[in-house]
Amino acid sequence: MEELPNKMTQTSQGTMPVADRLIFLIFAILICIPFIAPLGLPLKISPSTQTYYNYLVNVKPGGVIIWSEEQSFANWPELGPAEVSTYYLLLKSGHEKGTKFIVVSPNTDGAAVADRIFKQLKPEIDAWGLKYGVDYANLGYVTGLEAMYALVVRDFQALTTRDYYGTPVGDLPIMTGLKDVRNFDLMGFCISTSAESYMRQWWGYANSLGITIPILNNVQAAGAPINAPFVSTGQLSGMVSGLRGGAEMERLSGKLGFGTISIDAYSITHLYAIGLIITANVWFFTKGRRKKE
Amino acid sequence: MALEIGPLLVQLMTGFIIVGAWSYLYKGVNPIYRIIEVSAVGIFLGFGWYLALDVLNKQIVIPIQNGNIAAVFIPLVLGLLLYTRFSPKTAWISRWPTAVITGIGLGIAVQALPKAQILAQLKVGSWVGPTPLAAFSNIIYTVALFSTLSFFIFTVKQKGVVGSVAKVGRFFMIIAFGAILGGFLMTNIAAPIGNAGDLMQTTGGQIVTVVAIIVLVISILYDRSRNRKVV
Numbered sequence: 001m002e003e004l005p006n007k008m009t010q011t012s013q014g015t016m017p018v019a020d021r022l023i024f025l026i027f028a029i030l031i032c033i034p035f036i037a038p039l040g041l042p043l044k045i046s047p048s049t050q051t052y053y054n055y056l057v058n059v060k061p062g063g064v065i066i067w068s069e070e071q072s073f074a075n076w077p078e079l080g081p082a083e084v085s086t087y088y089l090l091l092k093s094g095h096e097k098g099t100k101f102i103v104v105s106p107n108t109d110g111a112a113v114a115d116r117i118f119k120q121l122k123p124e125i126d127a128w129g130l131k132y133g134v135d136y137a138n139l140g141y142v143t144g145l146e147a148m149y150a151l152v153v154r155d156f157q158a159l160t161t162r163d164y165y166g167t168p169v170g171d172l173p174i175m176t177g178l179k180d181v182r183n184f185d186l187m188g189f190c191i192s193t194s195a196e197s198y199m200r201q202w203w204g205y206a207n208s209l210g211i212t213i214p215i216l217n218n219v220q221a222a223g224a225p226i227n228a229p230f231v232s233t234g235q236l237s238g239m240v241s242g243l244r245g246g247a248e249m250e251r252l253s254g255k256l257g258f259g260t261i262s263i264d265a266y267s268i269t270h271l272y273a274i275g276l277i278i279t280a281n282v283w284f285f286t287k288g289r290r291k292k293e
Numbered sequence: 294m295a296l297e298i299g300p301l302l303v304q305l306m307t308g309f310i311i312v313g314a315w316s317y318l319y320k321g322v323n324p325i326y327r328i329i330e331v332s333a334v335g336i337f338l339g340f341g342w343y344l345a346l347d348v349l350n351k352q353i354v355i356p357i358q359n360g361n362i363a364a365v366f367i368p369l370v371l372g373l374l375l376y377t378r379f380s381p382k383t384a385w386i387s388r389w390p391t392a393v394i395t396g397i398g399l400g401i402a403v404q405a406l407p408k409a410q411i412l413a414q415l416k417v418g419s420w421v422g423p424t425p426l427a428a429f430s431n432i433i434y435t436v437a438l439f440s441t442l443s444f445f446i447f448t449v450k451q452k453g454v455v456g457s458v459a460k461v462g463r464f465f466m467i468i469a470f471g472a473i474l475g476g477f478l479m480t481n482i483a484a485p486i487g488n489a490g491d492l493m494q495t496t497g498g499q500i501v502t503v504v505a506i507i508v509l510v511i512s513i514l515y516d517r518s519r520n521r522k523v524v
Binding site for chain 1: 315318319340341344347348351352355356397398401402405406408409410413414416469472473476477478479480482483484485486487488489490492493494
């Protein structure tokens with residue numbers, strides 16, 4: 001039997017060609033450098049992030065904020081920084097203006113991610129004197145996806161019987177008087193892909209009632225181009241995307257964290273990726289000339 | 294500064310998992326990588342099971358204990374019927390709960406779709422913008438919309454004017470796909486940066502990194518001594 005080419009043989013055995021491994025090795029070194037010696041590259045706040053931030057800090061006193069936590073732990077490095085900043089600002093708003101912050105999760109990881117963020121912000125929560133069940137709540141994982149999104153805006157009390165920690169929802173004072181979208185002042189969601197389901201159920205129902213409610217979205221960079229049309233139409237009031245958005249949010253909120261530290265690595269690896277694309281294209285388009293020579 | 298043993302163990306474990314996964318880049322599928330791979334699947338499955346049982350407990354078991362059997366009876370029966378799939382003889386019964394789930398999901402989604410995803414989007418097609426750049430953007434948007442749609446008209450042969458317009462649409466699609474692909478690149482870069490943070494910013498991660506570099510150097514020297522062509 002004819003022997004397979006070297007590259008194919010290597011790949012079928014589960015190892016990568018040398019050139020590919022070298023590319024990843026350089027990549028690994030590049031992402032580690034800024035953690036050892038920060039470069040302090042400039043970061044400009046984008047208008048999109050600024051709008052998102054403005055909505056978060058301008059909730060009316062005593063307003064109710066509903067947040068859908070749909071990120072998984074796998075997305076934490078990218079979505080985590082903006083999400084921590086978002087929770088920080090909304091809890092701060094609860095301290096300063098008495099707003100109420102309720103999180104619900106349509107995926108299995110989301111509730112645990114929300115719990116992780118609340119635990120991370122425990123020093124601030126304690127310092128501000130915020131109480132669980134009164135000022136903020138984590139309703140946990142609720143099944144149903146599309147049906148669940150619809151229930152949030154149509155019949156909020158029927159969403160779940162117990163919160164993430166097993167407390168009956170009826171025992172949480174924060175839930176008192178919350179029936180549907182008409183009782184909310186700000187809505188938002190953190191997601192890795194498309195916002196279509198939220199637009200159909202949240203924006204669609206609010207629009208059918210003649211209500212304009214700001215809806216915010218923290219999305220992965222991969223999902224940003226898909227959700228951008230909803231920002232153009234005003235269906236999404238604000239959108240923050242990717243690790244860069246996270247770093248911008250940290251700068252705006254004043255609570256610096258992983259986003260700020262890692263943004264140098266993010267920039268440097270993008271320059272590396274651009275360099276690789278240019279090199280590969282030059283190599284490809286000069287292949288014919290090299291053959292002639 | 295004293296370091297607590299609990300967090301250090303977590304950091305060491307995290308570092309080991311990251312370095313173990315990255316070992317694929319040097320050695321391909323190796324025993325450490327396999328351990329990490331199957332552990333990740335196992336942990337994820339275990340976590341999923343825990344959450345599923347938790348939901349069943351909160352939504353079904355506790356209401357039954359409190360005497361609210363009527364409220365959960367129909368969901369409970371439909372849920373149990375799903376398990377009839379396990380027997381070929383009774384598998385057909387599972388179509389009923391599947392149909393209910395699909396029907397409800399589709400019904401809720403479809404009734405809201407035209408307004409949110411078609412009509413609201415069409416409203417953007419205004420020629421007038423607040424700034425010259427916005428007006429230009431609206432024109433581009435309109436051209437992109439119609440030229441891309443023309444690419445998918447299969448009842449007319451794509452020749453002449455229709456063919457030319459479709460070709461323009463193809464370029465707009467290439468640009469859109471490029472933007473999405475670029476987004477995926479950004480997303481995929483963020484994940485290893487998160488891992489690098491765990492390795493570089495914690496004591497346990499730094500210990501694992503140093504050990505990994507030493508092991509890597511020894512491995513390269515060992516491979517060379519045996520004349521293996523690895524790197």
